[in-house]
Amino acid sequence: MSDSSTNSQTTIYKGNIIFTPTSKEFNILKNGYIVVENGRVKEVLSILPDKYKNQNVIDYGNKLIIPGFSDLHFHAPQYANRGLGMDKELLPWLNQYTFPEEAKYADPNYAKKIYKRVVKEIWKQGTTRIVVFSSLHKESTKILLDYFIQSGLGAYVGKVGMDRNSPDFLIETTELSLSDTEEILKEYGNKSNIVKPIVTPRFVPTCTPESLGGFGELAAKYNVPIQSHISENLGEVEWVKELHPEFEDYASVYNNFKCFGQVPTVMAHCVHNTDKEIDLMAKNGVYAAHCPNANYNLASGIMPVRKFLNKGVNVGLGTDVGAGHKVSIPNVMVAAMQASKIKWLESDKKLDWLTTEEAFYLGTKGSGSFFGNVGSFEEGYEFDALVIDDSSLGDLNITLRERLQRYIYIGDDRNIIERYVAGKKIEEPQLD
Template identity: 60%
Template structure:
């Protein structure tokens, strides 16, 4: 356990959706990996603690990316003139074949982890591939870097190239091996049950994964209602079930344990009600939704219904590892949805977006994504002095300026669970 210490700077975070907590020239007292308290003026009882004074810098919670695909990192910016299903066949599946080669996996995965660190992503929910050994390697690399992650060995046994298919028995056996070996191996890096999506998993496989999730008390991640062609395909595969979400629910993969469903653009009302009841999370991935012509998710509507929502880069349907880039894109598509909804679904504010990118997704990890008492201290120290600032700006204006015009060069220090994280090794 680390000793108590203090960081000082211009602190901004969102305890509640849409409402900033701001402490100009404030202090965060950290005890080990946890936030003890935040102050505008430091009480005398802490006067003997070490203070890391970051001067005029902004201090914000680390970004939380609750949906990405590590093996697709080499495909950033490629094939984005296609829709989801053709894109999977042309780009995604051929790339994922390569991860049977552990040396190739190490080269790509170490670069991916380093890129997350570079852009200030302190916790991630990540898909790997069907290959158990390269999935284990990815978990080891996250742990070595000091970043938090849920990492999933992907499960597929139908409707994909032969080289990416396992039998249901083999898929479950390999997943169980990973759960046994990595369930308690690391504090910040954990396995997560990861059926790719309904089209590539037989119901037998989905149900067996649901049983594993319960037996091992492990969360779940997958995709739901991303693309209209995908939804039609699911209806053909499961004509007796009401809708796409009900397939996961019948298999025990929707909210019986913490669950993230990516995209959720075209949810039916019954599906929304089911997900609210199950307290499932939605990973909103605006870059990917735009690039693959999937649609605009009705985030304001889903928020009003009470759904848990975080943001995802969805590498490489999304073209950027930067969560700040995702926040900007999320703001833009929310304005388009406002017009599309006859101005009933108000655009998302920057304060709401910061919440989604920090505490919103952080809830999946526990007390993460805020500087409230008892939360793990994940933080970014942002030096915005290089940005085009020619007049006095408030702390919230400076944050907005960084999101829209800053980049990784403005992120000077990164903390995860109270520990300053140095640049990860790239192999």
């Protein structure tokens, strides 16, 4: 409803509001109100004051209103491979399953068929912002960007760079890798407020020093972020040492080529980082995308997430489809909590496990902060929200914290009745 005094668009939502301004505790308002102005949260209130008495209120009754989920690591062209090759380690899995599947995206028609399903599934699972790898194919990457723009979801989408140590059917020249990336940066840099391109070297083993240096220069030139992988698997870490004995560690390779926090950067997995690498991530503001399902499935190990948090690294969650078998961020929250409990035991109880509050924070504000003021209901934050009907899950005569915890563990997309992104209600995408 329009407020004539400010010529702004104001909407008020009522329900059981739960969010995490910090990772320490939930902010819970039973039968509370969220005032949203021009797509951003203006205030959250227990009682609606008289100044809003003429505003329409959208009342969700006894349902839960929570921030939308943010996913920091997702491989769109691997969606059709979910659940396949799960008895392999990373490098054999890439060669036997992933690379042959990604090669299919040379065909734009195949890309359209799968990417329509991908974007609809992301919407369905309540993910409102996501950081996505495409394949190395320029046209298919543009299709994926266009679908996200049509959907109303927020996304960073990157064309993968691969110019060495890759199969003949899935490799590009350094020049083409950089020129195709730059073309996408130019074409899509200002096409949408919430869907943007991101520079995407796959990882050090498949990127020459020339391409890594070029990616760092492009990211700086166009002021766009970077995504890649680091220290997912022990064999991968050893391979990087063999390829680059001139550098002290894996992180130093990226850092040398200005791909490690010189612009906003997210690195997936971080299972086997050294303490020095973790310190560099904290110093440079590099995000760690924690992908426990994928790390379990490919026998990579368990990220010591508490160590990263204690050192001040920005940590968010990633589904890592298709090494991760579920698109659901709540499913990843559960896996992250379980993984942290194993690390607690392995560390002689020195690395505390994640609480429900912390896991929820990582999947909302922790990941969302990569997109700006996203993932919370604090003043000035974009209103990304989910409305949850958890009545099918059991007795509602428990605390709101318990209801949210139960939804995280045993709920699913059927419990999500509304989705909002930047203040707009997002219906199921109808993609051309």
